Amino acid sequence: METVNYQNFRIEAENICVDYNGKVALYDANLRLKPGQICGLVGMNGAGKTTFFNALTGFVNISKGKIRINGESVRSAQKDQTIAYVPQNEGIDSQFPISVWDVVMMGRYGSMNIFRCPRESDVQAVKDAIERVDLSDHLSTPIGNLSGGQRKRTFLARAIAQRASILLLDEPFSGVDIRTEKLISELFIQFKNDGKTILLSTHDMIHVREFCDLVLLINKTVVAYGETSEVFTPENITTTFGGISPDFLFGPES
Amino acid sequence: MELCSFLTLDSFIKDPLTHEFMRKALLMSSLVAAVCGFLSSYLTLKGWALMGDAVSHSVMPGVVVAYALGLPFSLGAFIFGVGSVALIGFIKQKSRVKEDTVIGLVFTGFFALGIVLVSKIKSNIDLHSILFGSPLGISLSDVKQTIFISLLVVILLSIFRKDLMLYCFDPRHAKTVGINVFFLHYLLLTCLSLAAVVGLQSVGIILVVAMLITPGATAYLLTDKFDNMTVISVLSAIISSLIGIYVSFWFDLETGGSIVLAQTFIFLFAFLFAPRYGIFKLKKLFAGYK
Structure with a gap:
């Protein structure tokens, strides 16, 4: 498949802002991802996770900032089938x-x-x-x-x-059985080895530690971004979730 | 009424066919029903029933103005149909009023404008036939228009069949893989306006929305495959039209109302007895009690 050895960024989002009819959903957000990286997108409901995805796929227009996908515009990424979006189960009409x-x-x-x-x-x-x-x-x-x-x-x-090289997954682990969870984690490893870039949003902190090389904590804007081991700290998580202590989120034992 | 003549099914069906206007009405209404039925699958799945109602009512002033100016009435209807949707979108975006409220107030506004215009422009516009349809009195120029518009809609829907299905199902994916969602949105709206224009000849402005949603809803209860849904929708629409026209002929009933009532009865039948989704689930009944 693709080679991992080039240094170019797969996703480059620079100071992007999105607003819906004057209501700011996301501002000054930055993200840079290379081939083979898996990044977790963590934030509360309404923190702008889905908006971030929508901006990257071009489903909503950004009002400020710049997005480059493989060094090119979002429009040409669409034409090249570069990005695949895997929706939340709730995001689709299951009776279709x-x-x-x-x-x-x-x-x-x-x-x-x-x-x-x-x-x-x-x-x-x-x-x-x-x-x-x-x-x-x-x-x-x-x-x-x-x-x-x-x-x-x-x-x-x-x-x-x-055959997209970038996968955006909205809550890939919510509401799935153990078998599916195992299968998805195996696929993630294969995707990573293929040099695909993955951005996934999740509520589950365990999954972030397990799969994500990088983590992006957002609350309307980027709270923290970097290597999971460095950035995914109780302090940062507390800030992201508006002051709720990580004990509450993880359970006291972690 | 010639009660004795429909003693046999044969004469029930064949006698009306001896009249030129009945042959024309049956053919035209079947064509219109097929077009509306085809579109109906998309509208039902997209959840555009209210939009269909809005567009079909909003064409009213267009029809009146076109008649007054001696233009093809489909042209006026089309402009006002699409215009109403644009206006709905504009008001929704620029105000805090909720969408269903905006839809409701825009189409009633257009409809009222149409009624006022009819009363002001003293011409030979038959308000009754616009409101309730007149498939039995369809003129030759209307026949040509109807055939042309119907073919246009069927061709458009056939070409973009799969894209429209994707658009209804998952517009975000469509956008992500570079499919022009904006175009599909307006294509569907255009087809909706055109179908409303031809549909109103059969059943009139007030009931045309039934032609656009009931067949699709019926089909939705009967199948889990999109292609089958389209076929069932078209067939149920055509059958309803034929039943409606025959019944209205023999019992001297309002034709438009009869057609829509036939659709409603077919829907109710599916609602009660659809194999998987009906409330009595026919399959289970046949399986017997155990």
């Missing part, structure tokens, strides 16, 4: 009449012709992706009949089929 196969095939849409007719290579990519998330028995199952974990894996497969 669509099968696992069709969802994963949507990962290929961006590189198909205007009628979105799958080529042999698209079919193969979808098949492989579904196999990697262990859903081959559910190809034609409507997503409404899947468990939370299976649905999460479906959207991961869509990101895999897209």
Whole structure:
């Protein structure tokens, strides 16, 4: 796949601001990620995590600052299928009449012709992706009949089929079963070895320690950013969560 | 009423076909139903029922102005349909008023403007046929317009079928992989306005929203596959139109109302007996009690 040896940043966000009709959702946020890095995005509800994702994918426009994806604009990153977004389970309509196969095939849409007719290579990519998330028995199952974990894996497969080099995952571990959690962690290691860059938001502090090389603590703006071992301190977490002590968040034993 | 003549199903179906206006009404209404049914799947899944209602009511002043100026009424309707949506978007963005309130006040405003215009512009506009439809009295120029618009909508929807499905399902992903979401949004709105324009000839402005949501809702209860949903939606829309027109012919009922009522009954049937999502779940009934 890709080589990890170049020094360029995959994601470069410089002083970005996002506001919705005058209401500031995120300001002066910075982030730099290299190939092969996994970064945790931690913050309260409404701290701007989803907004940050939306800015990186170009789903919302930034009012200030600069975003470079592989050194290029967000627009060209969209064209090149560089970024894949894996939504929260709550972020999708689970009653939509669509099968696992069709969802994963949507990962290929961006590189198909205007009628979105799958080529042999698209079919193969979808098949492989579904196999990697262990859903081959559910190809034609409507997503409404899947468990939370299976649905999460479906959207991961869509990101895999897209062959994106950057993955943005919104709460990848929320509401999933142990099996899915294990499978996702294995995939993370593979992605890392492939040189993919991962940014994931999570509420679960254990996962940050377990997977993330870097952590970005935000509360409308960056509270702290750096190596997990250095930045992920009780003091910083307390600041991020508006003064709530880490004891409360972790439980007293940690 | 010729009660004896529909003693047999054969004459029930064939007798109306001897009338030119009935053949035309059946054909045109089926075409319109097919178009609205096709679009209906998208609107139901996107949750645009209220939007459909808004657009269909807002075309009213456009129809009146176009008639007064001697322009094709579909043109006026289209401009006001799209205009209402633009206005809704603008007010929503620039004020703190909630979206459903904005939609409600914009379309009633447009609709009221239409009614006032009808009373002011003394012409041969038949208010009744605009409000309640007149599939039996459709003129030749209307037939041409309807066919043209219907084909246009069907072609657009067919080309962008999958993109629109993705847009309804997960617009964020669509945007992320470089698909033009802005274009799809306005494409769907354009198709909505056009479908409302042709639909109002069948059932009138007040009821046209039923053509745009009921078939989709019915199909949604019957299947978990998007393609099947589209097919069922189109078929149920066509069948309702045929039933509505026949019933209105034999029992001398308002045609538009009969068509929509037929759709409602089909929906109720699905609601009660749909194999998986009906409240009585037909599958279980057939399986017997154990």
